[in-house]
Amino acid sequence: MKFVILAAVLAAASATVIKDTGFVIGRERLVNVDIKTKEWLCMKLLNNILQLTVYDDIREVARDWVLEENFDKYLKVDVVKTFIDHYKMDFLPRGEVFVHSNSRHVEQAVMVFRMLYFAKDFDTFIRTACFLRERINGGMFVYAFTCAVFHREDCRGVTLPAPYEIYPYFFVDSHIINKAHMMKMTKAAMDPVVMDYYGIKVTDKNLVVIDWRKGVRHVMSESDRLTYFTEDIDLNTFYYYLHMYYPYWMTDDIYGLNKERRGEVVMYANQQLLARYRLERLAHKMCDIKVLDWHKPMMTGYWPKIRLHTGDEMPVRSNNMVLINENNMKYKLRFDDFERIIREGIIKGRMEFRDGTVISLKKVEDFENLARILLGGMGFAKDDAKVMHLVHLFRKIMSYGTYNFDKYTYIPTALDMYTTCLRDPLFWMMMKRITENAVLFKKYLPRYTKEELSFDGVKVERLVTDRLVTFMDEYDVDITNALYLDETEVQKKKSDMTYVARMRRLNHQPFKVTIDVVSEKAVDAVVRLFIGPKYDCMGRLLSFNDKRLDMVEIDSFLYKLETGKNTIVRDSHEMHNVIGDRPWTRRFTDNLVDTTYSTDRIVDSSWYRQRLGWSHRLLLPLGNRGGMPLQLFVIVTPVRTGLVLPTIDMSVMKNRHACYFSVCFDTMPLGFPFDREIDVTRFFNSNMKFIDINVYRKDMGISNTVKDIDMSEMVMKRDDLTYLDTDMLVKWSYRDVMMMSADKMLRM
16 A cells, blocks of 8 residues: 655645545655644544554554664664664553553653653654553553653644543543443443433434533532642643643753743642642631641541542552551552751751752752652653652652552552642642652742832832632533444544543633723833732731742733833733633544545644643632632743753743743742741731632533533432532531521411
């Protein structure tokens, strides 16, 4: 069979044959390939990852590509030879679950990544990916391929399918996927009564919609009130992509990440997640997160509701579980040693390692090294895959008794995966303990001076915002890739039906923030916007130092102030590092399988923003009907570039589009001015302003901004609004029940 050249050169090759499978890879070298064609190739490689690919061109390239005959196509031959040696001897089998925190799995994934990363050009890269797609573990391929796309220069700007579409098992409750399997097996010919009870509807467009609300709600602790937030697919995608941008094992200077503020970015992202989580807890009158103490039983249990493609369930952690046992004691001792060394190093101002390496922990810029020590990114063993990583040690300790019986097979807990760890309340307690080391470091830094906080000649006169209203809306998640294609569907290269899970998620009405700034001269400025609490969970007014770690940075941007009055208007959709919804990939791929499209139809440019970003929907906490009191803070500062490590290059971050938070605007510490303790006698200046705001919650039934939803046929009406029920965990006494019954009788 004659191979056909890629779609990028179809216009120049009018005689090229176009198959019904869309664009295919040819024997000719791929040159001048545009981004849209690259995205289409990546979509094909990541589609139906649990099976061999359905695309003929990928299978043929995988069959014909011989690594031993193409050593010259790679920048580093040794990485290819290393992969070949290990692949022949010992590699994670196809069909097993790839675990992000399993050191054996990660070492092998790093070998795969290196081979993809060091391919000389896109042609070699994509052919190597085809070779690997058909041979290695699917989860490992997705991990290494995604990371390679994020870091290769010739893949800059390429958007991949959302991880919850590639592998829905980590994002969607098991009962939903089970219902999808039932519909698949019966070809949507189930008992209509059962379908109605389960909330399943089939449209005339072969679309199966499964209502997530009809499932049984597993309530194990007070933290289950927040599952709408912690199990949000976009929130978990953010954390997974954060790891893809800054993998803890990527320590070699050749990758270029050491020229960025990688440690500070990852640490600040975790601190901001904790702050945002605390705001959500406050909306439910829940108090602060407790620092984990594993010497006491873990009171908070967790039921992941996740079944892996192997049929294994993620382990359930019961309430009041004893965490330390004979299986994880060695990890606990190691963690205690590392944590003690780190905290002593912070207090003493230096850390010394056995090879004589001394790391300073005294100056402002030393925070970068501390963050890399805590969260990965600093290598000591001269091996990318072997990095001291406290969070991974924590995860091993918190496996709560799961024992690895086989050298390959490992059933992960929710904590083990970057795609699921945010779901577990234990993760937040774990990260609270890790980030307390960063807080301790900042305690030893001097407080900001009046000069560092002020901006001569600049005054913020007014700060106002629209009415802030949140609600719960609906979203359909494509879970078709969780189901295997039968022989007929493989021939057609697509599923006969599309299966979606209809979920509820937090959202808010668009809003604008208006800032009036008066400047005595034209000057460049950095504007930072924060929201934070005004009262604690007990209704007590918070001091500035009490709430500084709970301030969430919702926007930061550069602005050129003109002489006189400047009115700055920021739309919530345009705020820095905020992205919208990721549309279905299937809408593009299915069309391309059916008909021949031009490359312009592959990806609509309107839905491409950036890979890593905070979901616009999650800018505000849930709030309440009467208004949740918060505070909005703005500070306008000059552009400062003095506080930076000599190895950090802001231009590198700009080129990689890695400008998260304010790292590309200036070199002030992330979280400024709340990252250090506040001296209230010199904190307030004319270039900043606090105002009180309220966040109102609008219930779905009375909201005019969401779809009209028929809830009359719902069986579990009581469970449907448990995410709003502040008393769902209270055990009712006999007296309470009688009082409620009497009250109901009086109303009749």
